[in-house]
Amino acid sequence: MTNEAFVEIKDVVFRRDQRVIYDGLTASVPRGKITAIVGPSGTGKTTLLRLIGGQLKPESGDVRVDGLSVQSLKRSALFGLRKRMGMLFQSGALFAELSVFENVAFPLRVHTDLDDDLIRLVVLMKLEAVGLRGAVDLMPSELSGGMQRRVALARAIALDPEMIMYDEPFVGQDPIGLGVLLALVKQLNQALGLTSLVVSHDLQETLSIADHVIMIANNRVAFQGSPEVMQASDDPLVHQFLHGSPDGPVRFHFPAPSLEDALS
Amino acid sequence: MYSRRLELSVGAFVLLGALCLAFLALEVSGLAQTGDTGSYRLSARFDNVAGLTTRAKVSAAGVTVGRVVGIRYDETTAGAIVDMDISQDFAQFSEDTSASILTAGLLGEKYIGLMTGGDPSNLKDGDVIYDTQSAIVLEELIGKFLLNMSSDK
């Protein structure tokens, strides 16, 4: 059962204010692997994570997480499902008024009846895993951006979720910070058997750790498969994206009437 | 993680609010004066109560002894009946007490003045005072004055 899909997305249509984001998107995320979601910016990669987390609902189609249809779950069932997912937001999204310790302890305090000693133990373990046990008493504002993300990662894994979603974890990182985060994503996946979902447009770095790639472009899935297959693909869209050509199937020009028409 | 200082400050804040409520009740609206001792009801019949309102004070010899609580029209006598709550502290009004509607200053508000008489028995709850002097209506007074002036000539 190692190849069974943890998340299955079928024929999803999603619009935001008339603008079509997805038009019949179908993809699956294998259990226990690192799946990278890549694609040109503005194609709604983050939106996909929000659909999976149930924060947005598709217009039609089906999003299933571990067999549960997310968009038709009741509020309480949805909140129950979310306990099994962790999400790392782009900005880290640490609670500014709580210390590092309280941030990581937060999901434990809300969802478990553990006593204070046990919570302390778990929090220190999680912080040790991201290498920030020494920062336990600092406030989020005293940390660098990369360290904030690592604390947020510790918070996301506090409840030992089955899946963790990373929203642009590598943006704005110096090479060292980026290396640390890459190693962490890989380590956590292997050590905890997590299903990992990484949204990023740092293509080469992401592909270096991914087992599976989903590329989104033009409102649908443009490619799905292993990184090796992707590198070898001769699909013009994939080719353009991998090599960063300015023009190709993804247009350089934003859709518009022709220049002659606009000027006459 | 919740500091004791924060709890203390919120507690002090709420306490300060309660204190202010007490101040407003006792010092500003004088709730204690009428609220504590209980009162009894007297009524008085006037020919005219022009300008008198409910909550107007009732005084005897300049001391506030109660308040007007109701004014209604009496069809049988074609006059006005004024109900007053008099504080239990002032229960010594004789049966021949007279009531008059007075004005505080020239333009001030109307109030009722009680003048106790010599009768040995006192007024009780529910009694009616018939010996009354009505409100002075300024327009009538001026009218009379003008009439007198013209008839003198």
Place this chain on the structure above:
Amino acid sequence: MMNWIAGIGRSTLSQLSDLGRATLILTQAIFGRSNVGVHWRLTIDQIHVVGVLSLSIIIVSGLFIGMVLGLQGYTILTDYGSEQALGQMVALSLTRELGPVVTALLFAGRAGSALTAEIGLMKATEQLASLEMIGVDPLRRVVAPRFWAGVISLPILSLIFVSVGCLGGALVGVSWLGVDSGSFWSNMQASVDFSDDVFNGIIKSLVFAVVVTWIAVYQGYDLVPTSEGIARATTKTVVYASLAVLGLDFFLTAVMFGEI
């Protein structure tokens, strides 16, 4: 002409949908099942932020407004030779009108805008989304405690404002301008009625508290999560809340004191 009518229709519809969303947010925040123990602590935290920290501005404003009332009232009342009615004038204007209204306006500017900005910033930095993903409803965790704190704090602040104002009026009238202290207070006590004036004032400020805090948390929760969006929502909070307070004040005054 048709465009103009369509414009009215469009803006009416968008206002209505705003109102609908705001109502939904409020009811979800208030009536959702929640962990009372935890939320009580959070509410106490917020009372500290919106109530205790607004104390200084309320006390200073109350004192000065009371003193100005004392001064102005004295100059007008001496013309009619009735300075002894000064206490009555100061106390009645404060308990019935100035106390609830000015406190609510100051509260909208001091605490309301801060609430909007804080919730807005939490939205912009994805803290609200992150709460949702942890499985905690931000409406109950973030919005509800702030709402209750506002509703509890504003009437208390208003009581403090009125009390300090009366003392300020007494300070100017009695200690400075020489109105007899006995007649100042006795006139005040004779004319101010607890249930008609003080209590109605408290009801007014309770209504203002609900409206101002509601507007503040809604604007924060519903804003566009950019720095421009936060700035605009903060301004909206102050403007809408102030207008709502003044409009409602007329309405409430008509209902409470209209027949006298």
